[in-house]
Structure formats: C-alpha cells, structure tokens
C-alpha cells in the first residue's frame with residue numbers, strides 16, 4: 001500500500017445495530033455526491049459489521065472491525081477471529097487501541113500475534129500507538145511509541161509492514177477535548193516515520209500512512225491534516241454523527 005490520506009471512524013462501544021445501520025446509511029448518502037480527497041473507513045462493533053457491509057456496498061466507504069483475536073478458531077468463548085471479521089466484508093481491523101491495552105490487558109506480545117493473524121487473513125491492521133499523559137509530561141513520548149512499534153510490528157517483513165496503517169493517538173487527547181497541537185502531532189509523526197525509515201528504509205517510510213487520533217473534529221482537522229506527516233485521522237466522538245464525520249473528511253478539501 002502506498003501512502004494514502006485516510007479518515008477512519010472508531011465508533012467504539014456505541015450504537016445499537018439499528019442506529020449503526022442508520023448512521024452508515026446517512027454517511028453513504030452524505031458522501032455520494034462529493035469528490036473525496038481521502039479514503040473513508042468506519043470501524044464498527046462486531047455486531048454491526050455484516051449489516052453495515054451490506055449497507056455501504058458500492059459506496060466509497062470501507063469497513064473496519066475494532067479488534068480481532070490472536071487465535072485462529074476454537075474454544076475461545078466471546079472472541080472473534082480475523083477470518084470471521086473478514087467474512088463479514090470488513091477489510092481493516094483496529095489493533096492496539098489504548099483502551100484495549102489499558103482495560104483488556106493487551107500486551108505487546110498479544111498484539112504482535114493479533115497483527116500477524118490479521119495479516120494472514122487479509123485484514124489490514126490500523127495499529128494504534130501513543131503515550132499517556134504522565135509519559136508526555138516526562139518527555140518520554142518518543143521512547144514510548146518506539147517501544148510499542150518494536151514490541152508488536154517491527155517484527156514484520158517489509159512487505160507485511162507495507163500493508164498496515166499506523167495511528168498515533170496520545171492517550172491524554174482521547175475523548176478529552178484536548179487535542180495535540182498540529183506542531184506536536186507533526187513532530188511525533190515525523191519521528192515515527194524516521195523509525196520506520198531506520199527499520200525498513202526510506203521508501204517504505206514514505207509509503208506509510210500515519211493517522212492522528214485524539215479529539216480530532218471538524219474544527220481542527222484541516223490544520224492537523226495540513227501537516228506533512230499527518231496523513232489523516234482516527235476519529236472517535238466526531239464519527240458518531242454523519243454531519244460531524246463529513247466535517248472531518250472535509251478537512252482534506
């Protein structure tokens with residue numbers, strides 16, 4: 001995959017099935033007549049995937065899950081495998097979100113397994129990294145994102161690494177209304193790209209899509225997306241209403 005502009009929504013644990021299908025339908029009609037300067041992805045709960053896939057068929061919207069298991073199949077009650085996700089029509093999966101790391105104990109090793117298995121099943125991971133507030137205050141953000149990359153994705157072949165999208169999401173900016181400034185985002189995105197270059201070479205680094213996430217909305221998207229190393233956004237709260245999400249997408253216009 002070469003570098004792309006992407007705006008991806010992460011609905012998190014919001015919306016009933018009916019509400020989610022209605023949102024997908026609203027978004028599809030809102031985008032129908034528009035010329036888009038980015039790819040658009042929506043990341044829904046598992047239960048929405050198949051219905052939303054049917055709703056957005058033939059549209060410009062692609063589909064993502066928010067998680068997938070580190071096991072292929074079998075006696076893992078409550079888990080959903082990458083093959084199951086893929087069979088709904090989804091092409092992406094968000095992995096390594098800070099909420100999964102913090103509340104569900106997802107370690108570097110578990111995430112390494114999840115990424116490998118997702119790729120094996122032809123799902124493209126949107127792999128999230130980012131530091132906590134205390135880590136930012138201590139000036140440790142660079143070492144934190146470096147460890148997250150080394151711990152879960154720098155084991156990949158260059159070919160496989162080329163299939164993943166990175167999302168830098170500072171935990172202190174998620175759902176807090178406290179966005180990283182565009183300069184803060186640019187600085188760490190450029191650092192992340194330099195790490196990819198050191199590991200995989202300049203071409204792979206240049207082709208890597210790096211999204212920003214954390215209180216990104218229609219008001220601040222244009223400034224963030226205007227930065228050289230910010231290739232789009234991973235959007236939580238502002239992806240829950242079609243109008244708000246379209247506003248973010250228009251940050252590329």
Ligand code: 13P
Pocket residue numbers: 010097169173174175176177213214215216234235236237238
């Ligand atoms: P908010 O946009 O609600 O801050 O969430 C960001 C996020 O976590 C997306 O994955």
